[in-house]
Amino acid sequence: MTGVAPPWAELSMHRPHTSPAISVAAILNEGPTSSSPLLVLADDEQQWWVKHETRTSGKSLVNELVVGRLGKLIGAPVCDVALIDLASNLLPYELRSGELVRAGTCVASRHLGDALVEVRPPVPHRTDDDNRRRHAGLLALVDWCFGRDVQHLQDAGQDFATTSHDHGQYFPLGPGWDPAALSSAVHTPVVIADDPTGLDIDELHRLAHALRAVERRTIHEVLLEVPPSWPVTDSELRRPGQFLEVRAAEVAVRIELLIARLESI
Template sequence: MAAGQAESNGILAAALRKADRAAPQASAQLFVRDASTGAKPVLAVADNGKSYWLKWPGNPHGNLSLAHELIVARIGQLIGAPVRPTPLVYVDRALVESYFIDGQRLPSGLYVGSELLPDVEEHTSITRVARDGNAQRFAHYLALWDLCLGTDLQLLYHLPEHDQVWSIDHGLWFDSLEGDWTQTLLSGRINEPWPWPDEVLPRGLDRKALTAAASAVAALTIGDLAGAIGSVPLEWGISDHALCTLALFVHARRSTVANRLRNAAELMT
């Protein structure tokens, strides 16, 4: 094993051994309703006064999708992508005693939350690029999409903020829309371009923002990615090997994505 690889593995392993790994940022106080989408998330009010859509362990998309939600959100924050706050939210046993979805009682424990944003329109396509700030926001979003093999595009346009765009629902990223990824599948994607949404870059992106997004992707360190995988709770049952595989994949893919973004910037008029 090369010295650099051994050092990376050591940094990742240390992050997964941390005693304070995956501490919740809030506790749910009230379940409001559940949604009919694939993962069956639950809208809840937390003790910090905020509301979150919560995805639960054992949901129909599987626990690996919960890890994806956390990891993509953490990487998105690092590179300036417009991702919603995605905390871990603790759900007490008393709250789920009589709450069932499709005949299944929900578990207690750590859920992954997506902070509710009121007054939005939800779309599955990229639009409104010319609206306030979106030419920059989409540049960083597309960097995240390419880096983490985005699928199942879901965007919120915040109407009070001039249609400001936010990305949500990353559970099926890493090319897992048709089933969980394998290490072999990810290895084959490291140096391959990943299709843009709608197959082409949208018109009107900000050239400087594309270049900035490329620099942010290239600057990601193993330490950064260790922090991302270290946010995944042990109780979800995701193996350390799987989490390290994701981190190493993202780290290896950085130059491919950064170069693609820079090339796209050069083509902007």
């Protein structure tokens, strides 16, 4: 342990100018949703879904990266996320909307396969695969990161294993979040429209413990991964840090209350 991190107001938010570990080798196609992700082949020989900056994307790239990283931190079922470089020699690329994709650092989530079905709460197949555990993680992540426009993927080829994806609309006001919105909503619970009956009690206990163990320093490190080229200032990034730190403890309490309710049934 290196001690408790300084208050958010004293933490440096100077983000380093680092190059992504992977780059887009080829653009394969545009996704079917309104958020217009691009399916690409990267130079790691893997396929990724790339969220890119357009005129209207706002802070959605920030949301995608931060929620993906925090989901992994607490062991929630989220897609792997990475920063990826989209070079100008692969452009111009015009989206169905008519907007042009911009070159630069983007956020990507690993392609999970071709047998995927997108679902929204209430999420089916609770008793398939290890979804009793996975669905508990979805509940925790949505509440912690103020999930909006909640979307999940289920893999029909893997007994409908459920994974959270598309987090661009998370946080109050989605990609339009600002300090006022974060402050006003910091204590507001977010409950997905899903019956909690059948969730894995041991996993709920683990998630509550994981949320209580989240440290300011860890959230700070995640926020420092946000590229300086993205449309958010160093000062603005402190606010979601404070928001997430406060909510982690409060969500842990809500999960423990849910455990008590489920155990009493």
